[in-house]
Each structure stands twice: as structure tokens, then as C-alpha cells.
Amino acid sequence: MTSIAIPPGMPQYDDVPRFDVARVRADFPILGREINGHPLVYLDSANTSHKPRQVLDVLDEHYARHNANVSRSVHTLGTEATEAYEGARAKIAAFINAPSTDEVVFTKNSTEAINIVAYAFSNASLRPDADPRFRLGPGDEVVISEMEHHSNIVPWQLLCERTGATLRWFPVTDQGRLDESGLEDLVTERTKIVSLVHMSNILGTVNATSRIAARVREVGALLLLDCSQSVPHLPIDVVDLNADYIVFTGHKMCGPTGIGVLWGRGELLAAMPPVFGGGSMIETVSMARSTFAAPPARFEAGTPPIAEAVALGAAVDYLTGIGMQAIQWHEKELTAYALEALGSVPDLRIFGPTVPVGRGGTISFALGDVHPHDVGQVLDSLGVQVRVGHHCAKPVCSRFGVPAMTRASFYLYTTTEEIDALVAGLEQVRKVFD
Amino acid sequence: MQLDQLYQEIILDHYKRPHGRGLRDADDPGDQVAEAHHVNPTCGDEVTVRVATDGTVLHDISYDGMGCSISQASASVLHELLRGRGAGEAFEVHEAFVELMSGRGQVTPDEDVLGDGVAFAGVARYPARVKCALLPWMAFKDAAARAGVGVSPEVKA
Numbered sequence: 001m002t003s004i005a006i007p008p009g010m011p012q013y014d015d016v017p018r019f020d021v022a023r024v025r026a027d028f029p030i031l032g033r034e035i036n037g038h039p040l041v042y043l044d045s046a047n048t049s050h051k052p053r054q055v056l057d058v059l060d061e062h063y064a065r066h067n068a069n070v071s072r073s074v075h076t077l078g079t080e081a082t083e084a085y086e087g088a089r090a091k092i093a094a095f096i097n098a099p100s101t102d103e104v105v106f107t108k109n110s111t112e113a114i115n116i117v118a119y120a121f122s123n124a125s126l127r128p129d130a131d132p133r134f135r136l137g138p139g140d141e142v143v144i145s146e147m148e149h150h151s152n153i154v155p156w157q158l159l160c161e162r163t164g165a166t167l168r169w170f171p172v173t174d175q176g177r178l179d180e181s182g183l184e185d186l187v188t189e190r191t192k193i194v195s196l197v198h199m200s201n202i203l204g205t206v207n208a209t210s211r212i213a214a215r216v217r218e219v220g221a222l223l224l225l226d227c228s229q230s231v232p233h234l235p236i237d238v239v240d241l242n243a244d245y246i247v248f249t250g251h252k253m254c255g256p257t258g259i260g261v262l263w264g265r266g267e268l269l270a271a272m273p274p275v276f277g278g279g280s281m282i283e284t285v286s287m288a289r290s291t292f293a294a295p296p297a298r299f300e301a302g303t304p305p306i307a308e309a310v311a312l313g314a315a316v317d318y319l320t321g322i323g324m325q326a327i328q329w330h331e332k333e334l335t336a337y338a339l340e341a342l343g344s345v346p347d348l349r350i351f352g353p354t355v356p357v358g359r360g361g362t363i364s365f366a367l368g369d370v371h372p373h374d375v376g377q378v379l380d381s382l383g384v385q386v387r388v389g390h391h392c393a394k395p396v397c398s399r400f401g402v403p404a405m406t407r408a409s410f411y412l413y414t415t416t417e418e419i420d421a422l423v424a425g426l427e428q429v430r431k432v433f434d
Numbered sequence: 435m436q437l438d439q440l441y442q443e444i445i446l447d448h449y450k451r452p453h454g455r456g457l458r459d460a461d462d463p464g465d466q467v468a469e470a471h472h473v474n475p476t477c478g479d480e481v482t483v484r485v486a487t488d489g490t491v492l493h494d495i496s497y498d499g500m501g502c503s504i505s506q507a508s509a510s511v512l513h514e515l516l517r518g519r520g521a522g523e524a525f526e527v528h529e530a531f532v533e534l535m536s537g538r539g540q541v542t543p544d545e546d547v548l549g550d551g552v553a554f555a556g557v558a559r560y561p562a563r564v565k566c567a568l569l570p571w572m573a574f575k576d577a578a579a580r581a582g583v584g585v586s587p588e589v590k591a
Contacts, residue, residue, distance in 0.1 A: 373477055373502035373566065374441075381437040389477040403478040403500055432441055433503070 017326040024322065025413045027052035038383025041421045046201055046229060046362045046409030047387050048251045051315075055254055058314035062307040070306055071280060071297075085306050088313030089296070095316045096246070097237040098263055105262040105269070105296040106309050110228040111151040113247035113262035114195070116299055117224060118155040120272040121193070125163045131271040133222065136192055138164035143187055143194045143221075145170035145178055146399055149201050150392040152226045156195060165192070172399050176203040176352035183215055191221040198246075199229035202391040202407065203352030204335075204362035206230065213242040222268070228252060232411070233331055233360050235324040244268055250308065255315035259308035262299065269295035276301035319412075327412045331361035334410045338363055338419045345426050351400050361410035364391070367426055370433045372406040378429040384422055439556030440563070441503065448507035448550065453514050458496040460486035465493055468580030472573035474565055479505045483512070483573040485581045492516055492524055492578070497570060504554075504563050509570035511550045516574070521583040527551075531571055535564050 006012055025031050028050045033040045042050065062084065068077035070085045086101075093101040107113040124134035136142070142156050146169050160167045168186055171179040178196075187194055194216050199206045209225060216223040224245040230236060231246075232253035238246055245268070250259040264272075274281055274292050278301035283291040292298050319327065336356040342348055347368040353359040367375055376388035387407045390397050397403060408422055460467045469484035479501030486494040495517045497509045516524045530547045531554070539559035543552040557567045578584065 371479075371502035373479070373504070373563070377440065377560070377563070378437060394478070397478065403480070432437070433446070 016329045017323050018329065019322050019326050019412075021330070021413065021415055024052075025415075027054065027318075028413055029053060029056070031413060035383040035385070036381050041382075041384040041418045043408040043410065043414070043418060043422060044385050044387050045232075045411035045414070046252070046407065048257070049232060049254050049411050050413065051254055051256065052318055054318050055256070055311050055314045059256060059307055059311040062310050067307075069303055081306055084310045084313075085304070088309045088316075091313040091316045092261060093263075095236075095320065096231065096263060097239055099239065100266050102294070102296055103263055103266050103269065105264065105299045106304050107247075107260040107262050107299075108258055108305070109251075109260035110226060110247040110249040111155075111260075113245075113260050114152055114224070114226065115155045116262055116275045117193075117195075117245055117264075117272075118159045119275040122159055122162050123273040123275065127273070130273060133192070133268075134272060136160075136163040136165040139190060140165040140192045141168050141188070141190045142166070143168045143170065143191055145196055146172045146395045147176075147178060147200045147203060147205065147207075148195075148197050148393065148395070149226065149228070150394070151228075152195055152197060153395070166190075169395075170196070172203075172396065175354075176200075176205050177358070178205065178207050180211060183212065187212070187215045187219055187221065189219050191216070191219055193222045193224060195224040195226065197226045197229070198241075199227075199233070199360050199362075200352070200393075200396070201229050201362065202364050202393040202396050202405065204359040204364070204409075205352055206234070206358050206360055208358065209241065209243070217242070229360065229362065232319075234328045238263055250312040250315065253312075253315055254318055255312035256308045258305045259312045264295070266295070269299070272298075274298050274301075278302045280304075322412060330412060331410050331414075332356055334414055334416065334419065335359065335361045335363070337416050338408065338410070338422075341419055341423050342426075345423060346430070348426070351396075351402075351405055361414070362407065363409070364405040364407040366402060366405060367429060368433075370429060372404040374433060375406045375426070375429050378432055379422070379425040382421070382425045382428060384418075384425045386422070436556070436559070440560060442553040442556060444550050444553035445503060445507045445557075448510040448514075449503040452506060452510040454496060454517065455498065455510065455513075456496060457482060457484050457498050458486075458494055460494065462486070462488065462493060464488060466581040468577050468582075470573045470576035470580065472569055472576070474501070474505070474569055477502070477566070479566060479569055481505060481509055481570045481573050483509070483570055483577045485574065485577040485583075487521065487578070487581050487583055489521075489582055491520055492518065492583070495574065497573075499570070501569070502563075502566050504557055504566040505569045508554065508567045511554075512570050512574055515549050515551060521578070524578075528571060528575065532568065534558060535568050 066080040068081040070082040090101045124130035125136045222244040225243045227246045227248045231248040245264045251257040281301040349366045351364045372388035465486040467486045471482045481499030483497045
């Protein structure tokens with residue numbers, strides 16, 4: 001890998017926090033598996049991450065020792081479960097530097113979190129007395145980008161269909177960066193909400209959002225950032241991001257499936273109408289009408305994923321213990337190594353930034369005209385697990401003129417040897433399809 | 435490593451040198467012509483299959499598409515096997531291919547019926563790829579029904 005000499009007096013490479021990857025790997029039981037007679041090479045963490053023993057133990061212990069429903073029992077187990085559930089909320093709030101624990105709403109995943117915001121807009125649009133910030137109608141605009149995951153496209157398309165508002169898009173440059181050149185024309189007084197991906201799940205691009213956030217403030221709109229791919233990989237501070245909402249999901253950050261987070265500014269959540277109705281989200285219910293609890297409970301109808309939330313708290317402890325800055329740096333080094341290694345494969349085309357700056361450890365590519373399905377199948381026969389397909393981001397595939405891509409994505413447990421195995425596997429793919 | 439069971443030479447040959455690829459008009463102006471476009475939403479594979487028939491014989495089966503080696507080779511084999519066949523006969527082959535692909539590798543294919551289609555026996559062991567192999571065959575079934583020949587009595591002309 002190319003190294004650049006940093007002038008004395010500047011922060012040096014050695015000043016960066018680091019961790020022992022081999023020790024981290026030992027925490028993840030699944031990494032000991034063999035696949036088709038080869039050691040597992042898991043390069044699909046952008047899809048879902050693996051879970052360390054520390055998280056699996058907490059999940060197990062919750063059911064074995066503290067299982068009860070939350071927020072409705074006076075008995076000991078109920079109290080323990082409630083404390084664990086609310087304790088997890090506090091850990092997650094601290095992890096993203098949320099000003100208040102009550103700003104963390106537990107959801108099923110990022111998709112549900114985005115839908116809660118979209119449906120809150122929808123519900124508000126039907127009520128003349130609702131907060132005007134959430135009321136949408138013809139002439140109003142919602143702005144997203146060509147880089148979004150389907151989960152940050154379809155809820156807004158549906159919302160615009162229901163309300164008559166217009167959906168507008170930030171384009172993507174040939175280098176796979178967000179094209180902000182039309183910012184002033186795109187985000188205007190007509191804009192009610194801008195919903196953008198923080199780190200692209202397919203191009204790996206990490207969007208610099210400060211200019212957009214400033215413009216959103218200027219026009220009085222709201223800003224939602226889809227942080228599904230960034231919260232697991234970099235230090236995130238919601239105050240610093242200057243966003244109104246962020247969403248992310250537990251299973252991509254060493255936590256279990258079935259648990260995600262909607263963070264919203266407290267004052268906004270308090271002004272939003274409920275979306276799902278049911279138990280736990282009410283203040284009082286009569287046959288005539290109901291009134292609703294304050295956030296976060298207002299948005300958590302029914303029995304929540306309790307054990308999953310508690311285990312996500314354990315995942316946050318685990319990641320914090322290693323250090324998010326150290327994880328970010330580890331992945332930056334891996335990305336630099338991988339970009340160079342993949343660049344040496346004949347006929348390989350990388351989609352997205354080809355320099356390890358303003359991007360994370362998720363690299364999508366094409367190998368000649370071999371279909372990604374075939375690439376993935378040959379790699380799997382060698383134990384190398386990559387994602388193939390449209391990655392729930394079809395507009396990105398269309399933008400780059402391909403029906404599908406092959407994607408390798410890294411995490412704290414990924415090693416340079418695994419990237420070497422990928423490159424060797426790609427050589428095998430070329431042999432089969434030459 | 436069973437990769438060569440999946441990527442049999444026959445499959446790779448059909449993929450690299452597809453037979454009868456490209457959508458064609460009917461030679462006989464009296465033929466019913468219909469097509470169906472199928473996609474595999476999980477991977478974005480696409481195929482269009484067009485059938486030209488007088489109601490008895492499938493005069494031509496043409497196709498176009500883009501996708502993985504399995505789906506594209508399967509379309510080539512479909513063309514090769516069913517073009518010029520009687521409708522009843524064609525649906526017997528269709529049924530045999532679907533049975534082979536649904537058999538999780540437990541079905542022994544009959545080469546007399548399936549010809550090059552037997553090469554797909556290995557694909558049946560890979561549940562994630564079965565849909566790729568079936569894509570053109572499902573599009574064919576729809577196209578044939580639209581052209582007035584159906585596999586089941588209620589859609590038969």
C-alpha cells in the first residue's frame with residue numbers, strides 16, 4: 001500500500017487508536033466456520049454483521065434470567081426487564097451523543113424508522129390542526145438522492161402519492177459522489193423534508209452533509225439522515241451532524257436482527273402524531289377517543305423487541321470498548337488496501353470513489369461482463385461471502401448502467417488476508433468464465 | 435468442491451454461444467405471436483420469451499435477456515429443446531424441467547426428454563439459483579398461454 005509521509009508536528013499514523021484484530025476475531029464464534037472446505041471469508045458486513053460472544057451471552061441471559069414484559073409490571077422480573085430495556089436506550093443515546101435518552105425510539109429496523117417519519121407526515125397531512133412542519137400537499141417537496149437504499153425511496157414515493165407532494169432527487173456524479181451543484185434549486189422554500197443516506201450501502205460514499213444541513217436550516221425544512229451504514233462504522237454525533245432525525249439498525253452493528261433506532265430531536269418527536277396505535281403508546285383510552293404518551297413511548301406500540309434492545313445495548317458496549325475511532329481507522333486502512341488490490345485485477349471496474357477518502361469499507365465492482373451472480377457463486381465455492389445483485393439500490397445500478405453489482409464490505413473483524421482471498425477468488429472466476 | 439456440477443461445460447457453452455438468441459417476427463403471418471417478460475427481483479435478471487404458434491406447433495421460440503450464466507444458458511436450452519415441437523410435447527418437456535429443478539438434486543433427469551437440459555441437474559442443488567434456471571421457462575409458459583396454447587386445460591385454446 002502506498003504510504004504518504006506526514007510532516008512532523010502533524011498527527012502521525014501511530015497516534016491513531018488501534019486494536020488487535022486477531023483478538024477481536026476470537027470474540028466472534030461464526031468466524032471459526034468453514035464454508036465449502038475453506039475458512040470462512042465474510043465480506044458481507046454491510047448486509048449484516050456478525051455477533052460477538054458478548055452480545056450472544058446477553059441475549060441468552062436475558063431470556064434465561066430476566067425475561068418479562070416491560071413497562072407494565074410491578075414484579076421483580078418486570079422491573080429487571082424494564083431496567084435493562086431502558087438501560088439499553090440510555091447506552092444508545094450516549095453512543096450517538098443524543099441530548100436526551102427520550103429521543104431514542106426503538107423500531108424493528110431502519111426501514112420501519114423511516115416509515116414512522118413518513119407516516120407521521122401522512123397522518124399530520126390529514127389533520128388541519130397538526131404541526132405545519134409535517135403537513136404535506138400539492139406544491140410541497142420531499143428531496144432524496146439517487147444514491148438511496150430502497151428503504152429511503154419507497155416510503156417517500158408512497159407519501160408523495162398519498163399527499164400530492166413532489167419527490168425530487170439529488171443526482172450522483174460519475175465518481176459516485178452526491179452531486180450538490182444544484183443544491184440551491186433543489187432544496188427550496190417548497191421543501192418540507194430532505195432524507196439522505198449518510199453512507200451509501202452500495203457505493204461506500206460517506207456524504208459530507210454540512211452544506212446540505214445548512215441549506216435545510218435556511219429554508220426551514222427538516223433533515224433525516226439514513227445512518228444504517230455509518231453508525232456501525234464511524235463515530236456519530238447527532239448534534240454535530242445537525243440533523244433532525246437519524247435512523248439505523250442493530251444487526252449491522254454487532255447486534256441482533258429485529259431492533260433498530262429512530263433518533264429525532266425531542267421537540268420534533270413531541271410534535272409528531274403517532275403512527276402505530278396500541279398498547280404502551282397511550283396516555284388514556286376511552287370509547288370516545290384516546291390520548292397519547294410522550295415520546296419515545298408514543299412510537300413504540302405493543303410489546304417491543306426487548307431482548308433485542310438489551311442485546312443492542314451490549315453491542316454498543318462492545319463497540320465502545322474497542323473504540324469507534326479505532327474501528328473507523330481499521331476500516332480506512334482495509335479500504336485503502338482493497339482499492340489497490342482490486343485495482344490490480346484485470347477488467348475490474350469499481351463503482352464509487354476509488355480513493356479511500358470520503359468513503360467507507362464497502363466496495364462494489366464489476367468483473368468484465370461476468371454476471372455478479374456467477375461471481376458470487378464461484379467466490380462462495382472458495383468460502384468467500386460477498387453480496388451480489390442490486391443491493392436494494394436499483395437507481396444506483398441504473399445510474400451506472402448495470403443490472404447488478406458484486407459488493408465486498410468490511411468490518412472491525414475483517415483482515416487484509418481476507419481481501420487477498422477475494423482477489424485470488426476473482427482470478428478463479430475469470431478462469432471459469434474466460 | 436462441486437462448482438463444476440453447477441457450471442457444467444454444456445451450461446457454459448450455451449452461455450458463451452447462445453442458440454437462437456434475439457426476438458424474431460413470425461415467418462408465417464397466420465401465426466399467433468405473444469411474448470412475456472419476466473424478472474427475478476432479487477438479482478435483476480431479465481428475460482423476454484416470444485412464442486410463434488399456429489395453435490398446434492411452436493414454430494419459433496425467440497428470446498432476449500440479460501442475466502447470469504444460468505438464466506441465459508437456460509433460455510438457450512429452452513429454445514433448442516422446444517422450438518418446432520408440438521405444444522403437447524413441449525409442455526411435457528416443460529413439466530420435466532420444472533420437476534428436475536424442484537427436486538433439490540434428488541431427481542434423475544431423462545436425457546431423451548430434456549436433452550442439454552440435463553446439465554441443469556446440478557443447479558437444483560443450489561436453491562438460490564433454481565429461480566435463475568426457471569426464469570425463461572416461466573416466461574415461456576406465460577408467452578405460450580398468451581399465444582393461445584396453455585399447459586393446463588383451462589387455458590388451452
